[in-house]
Amino acid sequence: CFDYGILIDSIIFYFCTRLRGGVFKSFPLWAYLLPAIIGGSIQTFFYGNSVLSVSLAISLAGILVSLQNEKLFRDQESGLYNRNYLNFLQRVSAKIRPTKMTAILLTVHDFRKINLSFPQNSFIQNFAQMLKTAVGDRGNSIHCDGDEFLILITSQENSAIENCLQELQSEIDKFNFHNASPYLLAIDYDIRPFDYSQDSFIQ
Numbered sequence: 001c002f003d004y005g006i007l008i009d010s011i012i013f014y015f016c017t018r019l020r021g022g023v024f025k026s027f028p029l030w031a032y033l034l035p036a037i038i039g040g041s042i043q044t045f046f047y048g049n050s051v052l053s054v055s056l057a058i059s060l061a062g063i064l065v066s067l068q069n070e071k072l073f074r075d076q077e078s079g080l081y082n083r084n085y086l087n088f089l090q091r092v093s094a095k096i097r098p099t100k101m102t103a104i105l106l107t108v109h110d111f112r113k114i115n116l117s118f119p120q121n122s123f124i125q126n127f128a129q130m131l132k133t134a135v136g137d138r139g140n141s142i143h144c145d146g147d148e149f150l151i152l153i154t155s156q157e158n159s160a161i162e163n164c165l166q167e168l169q170s171e172i173d174k175f176n177f178h179n180a181s182p183y184l185l186a187i188d189y190d191i192r193p194f195d196y197s198q199d200s201f202i203q
Contacts, residue, residue, distance in 0.1 A: 075143040077121050078128035086142055086150070090196050101139065101194040102161055104151040109186040111147030117181035127185070130175065134168035152194060161191060 039055020073085035108114070108127065115123045124143075131141040131149065138160055139153040153160055168187075176184050 078124045078143045080128045080131065080141045080143040080149070082143060083145075085140070086144075089152075099154050100156050102153045102156050103192055103194040104153070104161070104165070105190045105192075106149040106151065107188045108147045108149070109188070110183050114181060114183045114185060117183060126175065130168060130171035133171055134164050136167075138164055156193060165189070 035055045035058040073081050075082040142150040
């Protein structure tokens with residue numbers, strides 16, 4: 001019963017973290033669930049064989065490997081995905097039928113000046129959190145370079161795009177209201193269908 005409780009609690013935690021835009025957004029849930037389901041089935045149908053704990057240990061090992069791999073795709077300053085993740089999406093698209101996505105290219109005005117007016121990396125981390133909140137479970141955010149960011153939405157519906165931009169603007173307005181620096185946060189953006197085949201999507 002305790003093992004099943006851990007399994008259920010971890011699944012709830014996974015989906016809550018996804019909704020908040022946390023680190024498990026790209027985690028393959030099946031890699032965690034499959035060993036646990038197999039172990040639970042064996043323990044249920046073959047009474048007396050206690051293998052669920054071993055299965056959970058295998059699942060946890062899979063989590064550690066997946067998180068280690070994901071570090072390669074993470075930008076150290078912002079915690080968002082980096083260009084390696086963008087390149088990974090383009091490589092994977094050659095092997096499977098890719099999801100139709102929308103790209104929103106963002107440029108932050110006076111990024112360097114605003115960044116320097118805050119303690120080290122605190123502004124870029126704040127902005128990254130704004131992007132995570134705005135995007136939620138609609139897609140992912142990428143820090144491309146300097147003042148350039150990219151939102152990838154797993155939809156080409158206007159409603160999904162507009163909702164994301166409205167939430168982002170709301171986060172920016174909150175930031176500016178409480179901002180003590182002499183600079184206001186403002187962005188330019190360009191919306192286009194995401195082109196998987198393009199070698200360098202961000203020019």
